[in-house]
Amino acid sequence: MDGGTVIQAKFLQEPHGTVKDTAWFKNEITKEMAIWKNPESARRRAIGLPDNILFITNATLGPGKGGGIDTVRTQLRKEISDAGMTGAECWHFDKLCRLLDGQKDVRRAFAGFITPGDILENLRIILEGNSVDVGTELIKHAENSILSDQFIQLSESGDPQQTRLRINQVAIDLPVVVPASRSQLQAHDSGTSENPMYSGAAATIIDRGNRVLRPSILEKDLHHPPHMVIVGGPGQGKTTLSQLIVTAYRSAFVDDRSELSNKARVPGLAETNNHLQSIGLPTPSNRRWPLRIDLAKFARDVAGKDSDVNLLRWVANEVSKNSYKTTTAADLFEWLNGWPWLIVLDGFDEVASHIARETVTNSVRVLLKVKPLVV
Structure with a gap:
């Protein structure tokens, strides 16, 4: 298509089949084109009438004569004629899949966004080689951890008996001050900021995680770095908060497995989903694989060791404990x-020994120096 082109993305949250999906998409086209047909619309007055329009959607359109693809194209020809445009095109679900087949870098960069619906099936489309098998094991690990990593530590809150309460019973999202910029942070620290920005800590982190945090993008998005630090005193809920965040990501992973027609067989999943919904915590749209690292436990496990003090290797051992397969650091x-990924580091303030703190700090630095292709 020659000339200026506008691209419109139309995302269908819950696909219901080609007939309903086609009807939804055609209605979206009608609403969108009504804006361009109106010379007084704010959008048209701002940028003028484009020569072409490209609609991109995850909706599935039926093939064949009289099917969804055919009827959409017929509608588009009429719409652009009425609007005075030159060309129109539609990239629907099947078209996008064919394009992704030949674009490995795109598949990998946006993997966490394009898999919801059936992660295990789509892993083979997006990834390749041994990564697919590793991904299968990690998703199973997330499933097994829905319940096992749910228990709240209450000793710092005045309960030496360690009452067995779960995240999906009592956890809430805690408010935090979230400065929008470094200057606002400095103003808040100096006491000159009158209106600090309060937000839920877990919701803030999920929102940050919904972004693509590649270095090439971060160069233009300095207010959204890939790392965040939550500061709070003992017993204020940092560990519980870290468990809540990881639980939200694990639940999203497990919920996307279409073969789990009976989700009740996953211990704790239904209760967890209900609780997350009741406290208003959004479902992560970028399905990052969540990893919570207890730095205090890591420090205890590697105490006195001169070798094998590698955080990634330690994590691999932890993942392998509840699996028949061994996951390696490689x-x-x-x-x-x-x-x-989403990596949550918890418990550093519980590492009392100066030597242990130095060991943990160096191990974290080594981990963060890994240059992932996808963040």
């Missing part, structure tokens, strides 16, 4: 380069 490194 496996995790490969997955790190093929899929977006």
Whole structure:
């Protein structure tokens, strides 16, 4: 298509089949084209009438004569004629899949966004080689951890008996101050900021995680760095918050497995989803694989060791504990380069020994120096 082109993305949250999806998409086209047909619309007055329009949608359109693709194209020809445009095109679900087949870098960069619906099936489309098998094991690990990593530590909150309460019973999103810029942070620290920005900590992190945090993009988005630090005193809920965040990502992963027609067989999944919904925590749209690292436990496990003090290797051992297969540090490194991650580091303030703190700090630095292709 020659000339100026406008691209419109139309996302269907819950596909229901070609007939309903086609009807929805055609209605979206009608609403969109009504704006361009109106010379007084704010959009048309701002940028003028484009020569062409390209609609991109995840809706599935039926093939064949009289099917969804055919009827959409017929509608587009009429719409652009009425609007005075030259050309129109539609990229629907099947078209996007064919394009992604030949664009490995695109598949990998946006993997966490394009898989919801059936992660395990789409892993083979998006990734390749051993990464697919590693991904399968990590998703199973997320499923097994829905319940096992749910118990809240209450000793710092005045309960030495460690009452067995779960995240999906009592956890809430805690308010935090979220400065919009470095200058606002400095103003808040100096006490000159009158209106600090308050937000839910877990919701803020999920919102940050919904972004593509590639270095090439971050160069233009300085207000959204890939790392965040949550500061709070003992017993204020940092560990519980870290469990809540990781639980939200794990639940999203498990919920996307279409073969789990009976989701009730995943222990704790239904209760967890209900609780997350009740506290208003959004479902992550970027399906990052969540990893929560207990730095205090890591420090205890590697205490006195002069070798093998490698955080990624330690994590691999932790993942392998509840699996028949052994996941290695090399496996995790490969997955790190093929899929977006969320790494939550918790418990550093519980590492009391100066030597242990130095060991933990160096191990974290080594981990963060890994240059993933996808963040």
